[in-house]
Amino acid sequence: MINTIASNPRLIRVTYVLLLIVSYFTIYNTIFDEKVSLVGDNASYYILGNSIANGDGYTNIQHSEKEAHYHYPPGYPVVIAAVVKVFSNDIITIKKLNGAFLLGAILLLFFIVKRLTENDHIAFSVSFITLLNYYILGYATIMMSEIPFLFFSLLCVLVFLKIDFSKPIFKNWLFFLLLICLSFSFYIRSVALALFVSMVCFLCFKKQWRYVVGLIGGFIVLYLPWMLRNSDAGNTYVSQLFLKNPYQPEQGSIGFSDLIERISINFGRYITKEIPSGMLSSNEVVYTDASAPITEWLLGFLLIIGIVFGIYKLQKFRTFILLYVLAFFALLMIWPYIWYGTRFLVPLIPLLIFLFIFGMISLLKWLQEKIIPKQLKHFTTITTVVLLSFWAFMYGSNSVSKLKDRAKGDYGDNYKNYFALADWVNKNADDASITAVRKEGLFYLFSKKNVTTYQKTLDKEAQLAYLKNKNVDYVVVEQLGFSSTSKYLVPVIDRYPNKFKTIKQLQNPNTYLMQFLPELGYSGAWKDGKRNGYGTYVWEDGQKYIGYWKNDVRHGEGAVSFATGERLEGVWTDGKLNGEVIKKTKNDVIIERSIYKNNVKIEVINEAN
Template sequence: MLKTILSNRIFISISYISILLLAFLKIYSSIFDEKISLVGDNASYYILGTAIANGEGYTNIHHKEKEAHYHYPPGYPLLIAGVSKVFSNDIISIKNFNGILLFGSILLLFFLVKCLTENNNIAFAVSFITLLNYHILEYSTIMMSEIPFLFFSLVGILLTLKIDFSKPVFKNGRFVLLVICVTFSFYIRSVALALLISIAFFLLLKKHWKYLYSFIGGFALLYFPWMLRNWNAVGNTYVSQLSLKNPYQPELGTVSFSEIIDRIILNLERYITKEIPSGLVQVGDIIYDDVAVPIIIWFLGFLLLGGIAFGIYKLPKFRILIASYILAFFGLLLLWPSVWYGTRFLVPIIPLLLFLLIFGILQLLMLLRKKVASRRIRYFVPVTMVLILSIWTFAYGKQSIPKLKEKAAGVYANNYKNYFEIAKLINKKASENTVTSVRKEGLFYLVSEKYVTGFQKTLDREAQIEYLKSKHVNYVVVDQLGFSATSKYLVPVIDRYPNKFKTILELKNPNTYLMEFLPDLGYTGAWENDKRNGFGTYLWEDGQKYEGFWKDDVRHGKGTVFFKNGENLSGVWTNGKLNGEVIKKDKNGIVIEKSNYQNNVKVEVIEEVN
């Protein structure tokens, strides 16, 4: 009786799923991080989801203009909007929804591996090790699109495996669901193009022509509305960023063909030596530096790739589908600007890589038993495999879970404490229509609840001033968040125009400033050799204003001083000193005095009108 029950595949599946559920509830509750992630994207997704939920469309509600948004695709914000409408729009609820999608992904992975290998034990081992993965767990507690994309991409792959292609296309519910699922995956992350390519390639090789045409046509039909909306989009879109040498430094220009090749080689080296080892067997964040990569790390990277490749080769079915998806996914990543790096980009494909690696190890052991080990060692493969997976699970889980617990219990570093402290001040003291220019706009907005804007990535300081004026900026924040943009594009403007930026609050360790932007104060005019040269105006805080010519930062040439009471004084300055005949007029433009000046001193009254 017991033997019959234990041999029942349904019972085994239910048992394994129950273990996975209990493990998930225990692990997820212990590593759940209630804090807002410092990754700027997560705040942007939440803001866009809130805009949709509030009926304001797909717009940047954190900007005063509330313009249409084009940068992030709308899939994940739509999910956030749905959770907000059905349950709650608080950040904890959205994070918990990502946790639910994580467990859903673990279940999908279990059934996917079971379908590919027809082995419950392998399916459980892969699913459990994936559940312990540091990077997957980390992103499941962040409002980011990696886990939602993982869920829908696994649904798409599993549906492809389960479709009965003997049925008529439009009477095949699973196929219709597949088209919807793949399209929605693309609405979540553009890397879903890899999923589209791999499924289309699979249908092509299998000569399922009607399904192929219907798949591509259905995707095009469902994606067309978004494509039409973005047809005339300008500015910060993914496509425009891909063509740049460095999206964070647009002044460097667009990339050439030879630079694309260099980009691919650089990305390939980094994925082999950093992201792939980190994503599969290492815990924690990668350190990116210019130090030469040790040979042992190269060996580890190639060893992992070899295991994955062998796993693909030994797949009993759907080898082409899985291989083409992996290759297309990495192909897209290799084309991305090299400044877009990090294990986060691998998160949606880590479960498949883990499966292929584990399956490759299993197949290698079976090959060794067949070639080397004695046939009498009946349990060589299962015992060795259980030993390897047990050591892997224990050693990896012993590091990943405590580290994530520590992160969840931790507090923000001082630079972000200062940043959020300023946001809280804006929240309490500033008016509703206040606009603050900051780095990481979304994060600041979530705390300040007031309008924000960025600053232009331009070295033209006058253009920066005009941009801040056009955005009706009231305050700017000079942060120490560890990015070069503030020091590169904003600080030089403040250094050139100190009178236009008045310090309201200075926080120490590290120095972080809230400054009021006063665009009319100080100098406005021509520059040459980093000095005021040519015609320009200067406005003082007391209302006094000078209009005239400058040379090497001082007044030089004809000019007029306007006083607060309406009177004005016209004359000629030499190296900053008023010299020669000076005419003084009242507020109505009537001359009230003519006099001579020497080195800023009135030496003679020529004519005086009473």
Template sequence: MKMPKNRAIYIGVVALVWAFAYFYIFNAKIDVNGDNCRYYTYATALATGQGYTDISAPTPHPTNAFPPGYPLLMMPLRFFTDSVVAQKVLNGLFLLGGALLLFFLMIKRKLPDSLALVGACAAILSDRVLHFSTMMMSEMSCFFVSAAAIYLLTLMKEEKPFYKDWAFYGMLVMVLLCYHIRTQGVALFAAVVLFFLCSKKWKEAAGTVAGFVVGCLPWVLRNKALGLGQSRYFESIAQVNPWRPEDGSLDLGGIVGRFFDTLAMLVSKALPNSVIPYFKVDYTPEVSAGFLLWVAAIVLVALIVRGFWSFGKYRWVLIGYTVFTFGLISIFSTPSENRYLTSIIPFLNMGLLVGLYEVVVWALRRMGSKLAFSPWILALLLLTSVGNIKELHAMNRMPFPPAYQNFFRMGAVLKEHVSPETVVASRKGELLYMFSGTRVTGYAFSQDDRAVIQKMLDDGVEYVILDQLGYSSTYRYLYPAIQKNDDLFFVASHIPNPDTYLLKFDREAARKKLSQTNP
């Protein structure tokens, strides 16, 4: 069937909106969060035939620090080029692809084409989403495959047994890929099962569960065979603070309390901050949301649910995906503002706009008005994103802070003067590896200086970088250990403003010193 002319034009408009917004805010620099470097490193290992391995470690070894889905998606491009920019553009294309899938999803549910266009553009024009689309992180690929899974779900034929329907298998592959991209992708699996249960499709629900279990087995068995243990996300559930091990663990009451605290933060602060561009909130835990903020959050929830309701029986997968995602984030993480909502923000934006449209149409009908409400009016709301997008553009054009510039320069010094097999300890080993090409490791998060020194010995550390990147662990663990054992460290290189040191670690002297204090 031939696509209507206006629909083809609308697709072109979505692509143009994406192109203008994406390349306006594009950031060619590597992000300083570190995780994006890990993804790149793992993709490099896959592309060079070394398996899913941490090739930056003192002794390269198989890893399960992150699920393998996103590095697998990066691998084909990494096979042909080592360009970081190319990987960033790939992430941008995931955003465009996901937005187009939402456009087709709205069209398929008989919503006006103009509303589908505005909804798809809203999925793109979020500064939070755009920010993540220009770095090597897994959020955009997660958004794309989850949108693909839900769209494929709508393509399943009622009259055909599910096990003979290609759309079912396509949906299942996308659900599995979503989970293997981000662990919180299990929320999509739960949402699909919920949809089948609400539709009284018991066989389809059972088939999805069976397929998901079988699809997860290779990763589970691989980790078990290699003795890698469970995911680090599970380990963090009971930790008071993953960055301060000495703070200990939470009991069951503490875990439950943190769950509700985080959930309240997500609903009352992160949700408004994510879907209303100009809505600024104070994420400080000591600052409560307040009555007006809760009212705003409740209104937003009602509008989003009303928007999802317009998708007929598929409302359950959209509502379920949102609810389960909020729940999982509350279980697995300490408060983290709205970062972990990023992959579902496009769905929330779509639901909000559709909900607004439906409420206005309903209100006009109840008032007996003969006026027809045009979705084009909602396009004016997209203009509220302009200010934040301009701020993002300005931020991405700024150079690295001086402390990071010195850190990266120190990486270049290492690359020029030491072998790739040299092991260097620093706070941001993942970042350092991108510039030094050496083996990298962290340091022990311990206030016992002997434990810090012992880990350096165990890891084969030859150099240590003492930086001023601003991480509390440097001043809490590394710097005190160096001060107490200044006879073991010698300045090999120094870059001022701010002072950044490359210290040569005397392994033999350290070994002797520890043996004397631990007879």
């Protein structure tokens, strides 16, 4: 039986594919996580997909304005919308779709490696180890675009490798399939630009000018509708790309020196953190300001050397693979370094694993030819099997174990509180209510009520005006591990405590749902953080003061109105009434004139009859 399989290449290939499929279902069912991911993007994709499926267009249905959406490209939401229309909007169903994309990506990778190396064994080894990758498996269980993009980008690579560029363009159906897949990949993630650039450069290198024109022209035509739709709004990703810090826009745009610093930081981080972690580790990367130890640099460079050697030893499409890797990393180098994490490397991890394994096998073959005695003719095969088996067992078992534990785990207390407040809003708030929150997509999934974010501005008055303009009813103060709430929202609450009434408070950690009452409390001029100048103060019982302030207290001419409609007009000194005070009805009829001293009426000058 074994000899029959070994002597039949097609049977070997079918056996390997079946092994990959069986392994996928076994592993994926073990690590599948039914919980909603805490990555805010996944909720946004789900919301946009439902917006399309429900006939609301590509809009932010979580907002009261239901305005058009421009930030995320529509590729992955379109996929979600298709699932919603055909099956259901159940989140678990959509998560499992990403699992199906993972299986497709693994099989595509098998055939890509087979085409590049003409070796089924290497193709299986690379595909199986990739299937065990901690990050790829993890992203296959959440509603994010990484795995769908991985599938379509690998499909583009496989189609590109199969195209016969000696054929006329209009008789080459694979080329038109490539155009569609490449454009759709770009609609999923902008990093597909690396694929496009590498393919164009490769065709230029091969002097396939008609295909160059066809690829560029077809890509522009297919992407033009999205470009035209976004022409007025601008490309939000591009605008964020050129900010020093997309999460702190007040820092402004980058200059040339900032760009050099960004490239330097990204280069060091990818060498010491992202590449080793993405290929070999199942531990979450820890980022610190401290310099990376020499061991991390050494490991990173050893992996790079192995990858480069793997590219060098390729006999087919070496130039294209090199161009794709370089173009991908060129984009990552200019990425804002605040956008850190292995997630940005996920689409390239399978290719890096392949190149490293192929480089390692090529090195072992060279050692056998040059150094190892001829009697050890099976040195390369045995050593390769041992090393790959050790890699698959040690790394794979750890990845599966960690992801399995994560699937069984619960949300942290900070997110439990956050979702509990969303549930309170769902059950108690008016359907038209609006809540200002840090992660609006996640809050909307649990509250089913309108949400908005707050402005990323240090200007307290601008923040207050924004909340008023958005007709916000509630705000949430949480501890989700981000600094923006405490940086941008809390200072406004501290300045205007009477405008924010605590409705519900949860502890460990302290999490607040506050009703926003813009008409209450102080509104007016400030100086050095204190009320100074002309302003108004409104109490909950309907009492209102309109007049002048100094050093945070009433000082100067002013008037107090009561819920009954009556009004006192006078002069305040350091927060107390002093001098002549006139009391009037709501119709402006004088009731009495009196003298006050330190807020106490000491004499009535004239009392109306």
